[in-house]
Amino acid sequence: MKMSDYWTTMASLVGMLAFCQTILQLVFPPELRLAFIHLLTRMRHVFSSHTYFDITEIDGVNTNELYNAVSLYLSSSVTVPNAVSTTSNTRLSLTRVPNSTSVTFGLSNNDRITDVFNGVTVLWEHVVVQRQVQSFSWRPMPEEKRGFTLQINKRDKSLVLDSYLDYIVSKAEEIRRRNEERLLYTNSRGVSLDSRSHPWDSVRFKHPSTFETLAMEPEKKERIMEDLREFANGQGFYQKTGRAWKRGYLLYGPPGTGKSSLIAAMANYLGYDIYDLELTEVQNNSELRKLLMKTNSKSIIVIEDIDCSVSLTKREKVVKKKSNNNGCYDPDLTNGSGLMDEPGSSVTLSGLLNFTDGLWSCCGSERLFVFTTNHIEKLDSALLRSGRMDMHIHMGFCRFQALKILLKNYLRMEEEDVDGVVLKEMEECVEEAEITPADVSEVLIRNRSDAEKAVRELLCVLKERVVRRRKSGGVKRKKKKEEGEGEEEEEAEEEQEKRALDSPNRNIEFFGFQVEKDGDEDADK
Ligand SMILES: Nc1ncnc2c1ncn2[C@@H]1O[C@H](COP(=O)(O)OP(=O)(O)OP(=O)(O)O)[C@@H](O)[C@H]1O
């Protein structure tokens, strides 16, 4: 017999078996039917050029996590329009999992879907059969027996088994995180910190801020997003380099420039929970450590307005006071870290540094520490050193690019929708007006029902501010700066950064430029 004839015969045999299987399903009682189906399926598999894997919903008495993972993975394949899976003629079932805001699509009973992985095409079938009626069971089982059957070519078996299933599990985990709502945790004073209780209270976190809605220069935004992506995918890197899988961000700038909005955008982007640590409610360093131990991985630990914690900003004073003490080194005061702490204070600087940096900070993984401040110049240089806070992000007044994002957010206006002359005028005065994104938002929200009016009013506000600033000598200062007089002191941002420049470590990374300790010129300027 020729090879082609052999394969034709085999194909018809497999087809026949599949046909018999369908007839059996229609004619015979369920018990007999199941036995036949089992037998026929096995025969079909023996003759087929494919190999089959069954992933049942319940494995013995336990729920099979792989089933859930496959289900989620396939649901994502059919939701993404350009996904590799083909869904033509496929009926989709719709579900919404608890805590989710989105509806997910899944395969209906006995439907099929193809997927392509590393160039190999596989076929998934969702198989649902009635379960035999049980007279007695310790654990009630669902009436239906569900499972996925994966059909792959025999020659691709190893490729698929080696990596495809792992890929599905990791994808499903990612989708699960994205679908579920974030949690916002906070601590309160006097909560028991024994080993069993949870010192954090949580609420659902539904902040709408995303990187898309965040008013910020696009390059800066892209750089933060890239950094976050690298961090989240960097498990291998952190392991290889022996570093704890954590990263610190210091957000600084005037009120209303989007520091909290950026944190929310980060959480939404990565799908992380937020721990909003209220430092004034923490009684001492050991309590701080215990709080840290009770945080989960994949989270952002936030301390807002870090400069408002007195004991963190008065180190110099304490050092001075103690140096009068015959200049003796007192290990109790330095907490063993070489840093002087204010005696009797609740949380000390060294306690906080241990929190972000010490051995305890590694008791979890994949965590971001984010500190915010309106006054970077008040922070102790120990907090600004590289390695502590890996990135210092300046959140400044609204610039033209950011202004355009706000127009789009609140008025749905693209650049071309705004009158050219008005737009030009805005571009010319927005920086000099020194207006925060919060103030711009305020004007736009107030007039959101009339976009034209909103734009006009915003321009008026910008112009008024420019006039006011000029009157109060803003221009004089700017001119002085251009002439090189008092260069360092004049610009608020530079003033803030100067503090960080004094940091003993070199190469602290600021956004847009690399800073050298000795104050060499940065690349951006
Ligand atoms: N960069 C921004 N992009 C988009 N919206 C912003 C931005 N900055 C401020 N806003 C708007 O202004 C409001 C206040 O912003 P946000 O709370 O993020 O500022 P902040 O810098 O954290 O202020 P504070 O220092 O007072 O905590 C937000 O609700 C947001 O709508």
Ligand SMILES: [Mg+2]
């Ligand atoms: Mg804030």
